[in-house]
Amino acid sequence: MQGTPTLEDVARVAGVSRATVSRVINGIRNVAPDIQETVQQAIATTGYVPNRAARSLVTRRTGSVALVVSGAGGDVGGEPFESQVFADPFFGRVAGGAVAFLRPRGIHPVLMFAETAHARDQVIGYLRQGSADGALLVSTHGEDPLPRLIVEAGLPAVLWARPARPTPISYVDLSHRAGAELAADRLVARGCRRVATISGPFDVRASQDRLSGFQDAMARYGHPYIPGVEGNFTHDSGEAGMHRLLAEHPDIDGVFAANDLMAQGALLALREHGRAVxxxxxxxxxxxxxxxTACRPQLTTVRQPMEDMAGEMARLLLAHIEDPDFQVTSVIFPPALVVRQSA
Amino acid sequence: MQGTPTLEDVARVAGVSRATVSRVINGIRNVAPDIQETVQQAIATTGYVPNRAARSLVTRRTGSVALVVSGAGGDVGGEPFESQVFADPFFGRVAGGAVAFLRPRGIHPVLMFAETAHARDQVIGYLRQGSADGALLVSTHGEDPLPRLIVEAGLPAVLWARPARPTPISYVDLSHRAGAELAADRLVARGCRRVATISGPFDVRASQDRLSGFQDAMARYGHPYIPGVEGNFTHDSGEAGMHRLLAEHPDIDGVFAANDLMAQGALLALREHGRAVxxxxxxxxxxxxxxxTACRPQLTTVRQPMEDMAGEMARLLLAHIEDPDFQVTSVIFPPALVVRQSA
DNA sequence: GCACGGGCGGAGAGCGCTCTCCACCTCGTG
DNA sequence: CACGAGGTGGAGAGCGCTCTCCGCCCGTGC
Known part of the structure; x- marks a missing residue:
């Protein structure tokens, strides 16, 4: 009995069979209370910890899921992809929300990135070799081929956001159109009449929805044309976009940015132009x-309950893992307007 | 031959033994080129992927490491710990740097949090049951008991930052004192004479080092007393700290904040007081x-090569995993001053 | 021409666990 | 008092892989 103790060792100490120890550990079937006690004792004295690999081998479960951040197909210039991902606090909140749900269930997420074809293969391979029971997938670009690959491989997975092309896979999303409407309502209610927008990249579905939702809502208010520039969700693109907007439409009195980082950038540009917000x-x-809340004035913004949404993703994924026939499901969360000082 | 193909299946298709297929896959020993070819062929036609659990069971390696964010001992009020962790982009960069090193080596990090005693036990248990080969540990507080627990359990691990109390465990750190000196040099060179500091929490070693390094350097410049307030690395604490500092020492002409978030907060407070930066x-x-770079003026700051440091952590960890007798090592990185507009 | 060595493929023993039988024992019942 | 039902523990067969032996065969040297 050297090295890590095994079931065998515990069984010997307790004077029972391996099977009984296994039953006690997994709480399966009735085991007489006194024997249970003896076994617990033996586990304590030996310092036994079940070997995960051995267990996985027979149960076909690993107790971990992949948390995949997936990019487009192309290569990424400049900074490595991993760093970019974390530049936006977005991903961190999603990860946090997923962990909050998974951890109490003894499941841990494995961090993976899939920005190139090679990396995607690695992810699929990883899943296929049974290193994780399923995947939580966050795509940063619309035309991500990974969802399809996963479906083809028959692996359990749940997406963040509706896939660009219809794919039989569960996902969790926000009603972006409803969020954009909230913003339009607020702007109009404040009396803004010349409103513009800084949208996200057009190849991201959420960007499109926020943009069109905003345009439609404004149209209903009698503003059929809304000037807009395309940003890429970064601080700098928001700043640059606002400069462009001001150059072309100096009389703007309201701006809807597709995320906070860009709004923050816009604030900077506005200040530079001497406009009060x-x-x-x-x-x-x-x-x-x-x-x-890190800028002044603090931003009025559309709240997306990311942690809850990520938790829901995790919930759906576990359901899919548990029951392979679990119906493909999508859950759409409602947004909420958080009013602060900027509008 | 249904379900996932196994080594056995490949062997049958290729007309060789399991052992030979295993050799081809792992590139061990010479296998005649033509047989190698046949085996590769068979792997392709069967769509074989080695089962990770089975492999782990015999190799005693999992090909994954735990990436642990560890808090103090107490409970965390308000927001859940997971969310807090990601509020600061700090952790994201560390994770990114580690992944950049690990991924090409086919190793993936498992995200874990250890803010309570229970969570710590879970981490230790996870490691002991062989779910990960080792741990990359980032402590957010000084008196974290996890490093000691890990050492006692004889598990391979590498810390971010020197442990508060001497512990025989490898770590990677920055020369915080040198960084603080850089800041002092710059401030003095600009002609600042009434300098103050917003430090991090005193129970974090890095905070202490930055503070004392700064004080010592300023003392050498003939400023034995440096007013200071204690912050907690958040934006808000920086803002509040600056207000306090200005209230007590209205003639301040230079501030060294222990991180950017607090410096950003300080900027806000200064603007409110009508001080130009x-x-x-x-x-x-x-x-x-x-x-x-997200604030105006952009911050002059001490650069910490986090990604490189995280990469080095990963390198050391793999060395420890590879060779259990690998000497406990510490690597200290030098900081660099990045001059922007704020100083 | 024969012994020997080296290269190379195969056989088989586990790694530590779960889970399906199966056997046993104790009740309760006719 | 015999018998069946139901509850409990044990035996043993794998899960899919790696790796140590072993043995075969061919080439080389004396």
């Missing part, structure tokens, strides 16, 4: 991220 | 995080 120009962001 | 008051932050 919210008096001259009202600004609304999206996400209610930490950036929203 | 850097002309009235120069501000220097620490970390060179994304926050440094």
């Amino acid at each position: 919210p008096d001259d120009v009202a600004v609304i962001g999206f996400d209610d991220s930490s950036a929203a | 850097p002309d009235d008051v120069a501000v220097i932050g620490f970390d060179d995080s994304s926050a440094a």
